[in-house]
Amino acid sequence: MTRRIVAFALLTAMVLGLSAGSAAQTVRRGAWLDEIVVVEEPSSPAALTRIEAGDINAFFWGMAAADLYRYRRIVESPAMSYVESVGSFDELTFNPHGPTFRDGRLNPFAVPRIREAMNWLVDRDYIVKELYGGLAVPRYTMVHTAAADYARLADIIRVIDRKYAPNATLAQQVITEEMRKLGAELVGGKWQYKGKPVTLIFAIRIEDVRKQVGDYVSGLLEGIGFTVERRYGTSAELSPLWYSGDPADGKFHIYTGGWIRGAINRDEGGNFDFFYTPRSTMVVPLWQAYKPDPEFDAVALRLSKREFSSMEERRELFAKALELSLKDSVRIWLVDRKSIWATQKGVQAAADLCGGLSGSLLWPYTIRYTDRVGGSMRIASTSMLTMPWNPVGGSNWIFDMTLIRATSDFDLLPDPYTGLFWPQRLARAEVYAKQGLPIARSLDWVTLNFVETNKVPADAWVDWDAKAQRFITAGEKFPEGRESLIKTVLRYPADLFQTKWHDGSNFSLGDMVLRIIMLFDRSKPESAIYDSASVPGFNSFMGHFRGVKIVSRNPLVIEWYTDRYYPDVEWVAADGSAFVWPYYAQGIGPWHTLALSILAEADKKIAFTAARATALKVEHTSLIAGPSLTVLRNMLPGAARDKILPYEPTMSQFVPREESWARWNNLVRWFAQRGHFWVGNGPYYLEKVFPVEKVVHLKRFADFPDPAGKWDRFGVAARPSGTITGPARITIGQAATFDVRITTGGKPYPVKDMQEVSFLLFDAKGELALTGPITAVSDGLWRLTLTAAQTGRLPAGTTTLEVVMVSKLVAVPSFVSLDIVTRR
């Protein structure tokens, strides 16, 4: 009996022990993986072979339509899985000069109606299916299909999509009419002008599917009587023709343009100005040749400068701008490309809807094996370590930034599917916006209040005296007082200063104060690290910055005053926080590692930016490898001995002596162990860099404060998928009811997660007959009832009911349609 009791006790102890073990596993902190080894693999086919062979686990490079057969290989492989993104987009750029060039040649694309007709000539569905193999989405308007504005304006855009659906007859009719007005004549099926064939120079990019697109469009133009001279080339080869050349010289008529977007855009309003007007930042002759219609120009300017007082007014302006942009058509949009990111089966990471895996800020927080916790993972990209790493002006190469982000922790993190920000190290925020500003709120961690005005307190910092190394207050610089359109109150959690840097140092207010100092100091000629390259950005910043004030030190509360705002209040709050959180342009930086770099730059031994390094004829600061390390290593003992505090007159008010000692001791130990100065605070720390071998070794940071699964809810995009059920035939003048079932991953879509479900009813002529919202019945079910009066307005024939599903969780809306016969 005693034995049994002992055995039972042992068994119980074992079970409890196991439970305790499981409990420990479930509260794993920081990263899911133990380590990540990052390697370079320039070849996509080789990367796929390596994934299949188990040599690498994920390939952080988006394969596009040019890699179509590889896409099929991924889909068909039992060893591979993938995620999609839609960051890049293609278009046709026209030369609008004319109607004749300097040498007298005719340029049909000087006529807006001919450019508009090109929308009807090209068949975007054909391009998507046949040329991109389905790895793209047709696009008719300037608004990206993965932008927040696409969801906001989905109904308007769908009407435009239908208006500009392929119609070769209409295209030919319009072009013929306009060509004759220009004095051209069709001789033997070929357009001639003053006795010579009208030859269009088509600059066609060859690096991707745009080559096929160029050939396809050339074929269409030849089919309607133009002679096309195809000039194939790479970006660099064609740039002098279309971009930097004078459009009056007529070196090109059409160019296969392409653009990249790395993150979801929440405000496309400024893009009309950018793509259609000479006000664009593309200050080159082509853009200067743009002459938009005055009405379009005015609307584009208002949208760009956010001259509207409500989101409704903005929507009206957008509708007008979209309509006029299609009539202008200095460029016509073709597709939003999809990219495929391959991983081994059983590997999961949150990918950004636009930026994919490498553009995702959540990847280090979420990457894991689905069947186990911990382990080592090997990921590859086409190139990395292309430039020196330093937070202030180091590498901005996309894949270097992917790794830098893995070593950085953030105040806020963007939702990879909506682009809205969620708090990470920030607790909450309050935004006080001037009455009448068009700002709206979606998430509840930030509050939005409208006020008459925001007065900048007299003790708020508004500038920096680089000589005295102290802040200038609003009271000193603006004794008459200062106001701002926006005041953001940033509230940080009470345990913020218990979080750790990778070298064991505690995060401190000093890190944030240095960040604020660095906003100013490098652009002041009196500074020891003055960098003229930073002045344009600084001037731009000072254009909207109105002041900053540390209201409370612990818990930390900061007030940020600015005249810059966005349509989403989450972005307004993030904007303020971004200027005080020590994540610089190219990575996170604790004050002590930056102090060492500042010291070295002040001694003119290295420099944060490439421009300054060239001017000083010294090396560009790298905290991870190369000759900079020798400079920094040589300075470290002295700095550590003297417990150097940068900008001491100011920093000493925020950094106690003992913190300074601890920091330098930690840095000396860190460098001795790892041989580099890259100290971050993200879920992974940089264990070692092998620059020539192109290997980066990241290890899990055990002191990371958050549970590993904090961001797991973003593992998969919850895109809505719908079906419509209802009568196939309706009688005009009688009511009809349709059920819309919406699901995601096979489960009913929660009503609370759906922004809006609306319908568009296109009549037999293809014109919009009715539009409106659809009512939610329960999770997964929405119901539309067309009243007798509504159906009474429909003509007989085939009517199309299209349902637009806009989710709060994903920026890309979904569509579903049903053809109905309407009869009397």
Added chain:
Amino acid sequence: MTAASTTQGARRAESSFVRVARYTGVRLIAVLVTVVVGVYLTILIANMGGYVDEIRMGQIREAVGLMAGANPDLPFMSDEERIAYVEQLVAIEVERLGMDRPFLLRSFTYLANALTLNFGRAEQLISDSGSRLVRLIIIERLPSTLYLFATGQLLLFGSAILLALYLSQRYGSWLDRLVVALAPTSAAPGWFYGIFLILIFAGILRLLPFGGMVDTPPPADRLQYALSLLKHLILPISAILMGALWQTTYFWRTFFLIYSREDYVEMARAKGLPPHLVERRYILRPTLPAIVTSFALQLISMWMGAIVLETVFRWPGIGQLFFRAIGSYDTPVLLGIVVTYAYLLAVTVLVLEIVYAILDPRVRIEGRKAEA
């Protein structure tokens, strides 16, 4: 020995010295002129006679335009402020690249710097560890190129020469016929075989790595590192050998065959000299200048690496660097590689001229009669 004959001997020696000095001087000048012309042509070609400035200007404006377009402050700037902002950014980049000086002036600066081996700073590229100094960029890549190509070329050259010598004595044997039959396989370059080798030994059999120089992460222990390096050398060196061994052997075997049919060789054989002595004294020695020339040129060709082979095996060598420098129009890096090669070539040619005179008894300076 009389005083007269001593004086005559001294005069003869002095005369020989003068002749050698004059010969070397003339050759040196010729080589230098060739180098100057070659380097300046490289500058002109690499910059497409200055047209690259136009391309670069477009690239700068495009990059700046995109960057400025993403600036959230744009809505709050006036038109003038926007343009000034963009133009300031463009000016910073133009100045950084030195494009604020006309190309013609820059071309002479490039030339002067190159000839004095002052390669300066790269315009676009950086070394893997983050340096902009061309010297460091090249030096950093040199060891890996040397590991691969020195090993590969030495193995290739040594084995091809030995095998060729062996075959030249066994003309018509099955081995000889096999090498002749295999020679056309060298029509495909090494990297072509490399792809198949990777597929078989890394992808299917998983015996050897897919590429790279060492394991990832690289071993901390030196011996382990060296072993890992050796393991990673197997496939690329096999590819080099497969791509060139048979053709090189065939070439040298034919070359030796011609010499082994010479009368004096037949005579040596008829005298009953052992084959190794015939090979060494009667075939190898007269062919030595050609062998040394080939070897020397092959040796310095390593400097340029091999672009595709290095890419296939992800080998971080000078070939890949050269390719990147061409793609990014980085003139200082291109010049650094080309000029060093030009100097190496010039010095090699000069040294070979002297070595010929030592190795080949028939070569003498300025018409001295060949001794019987």
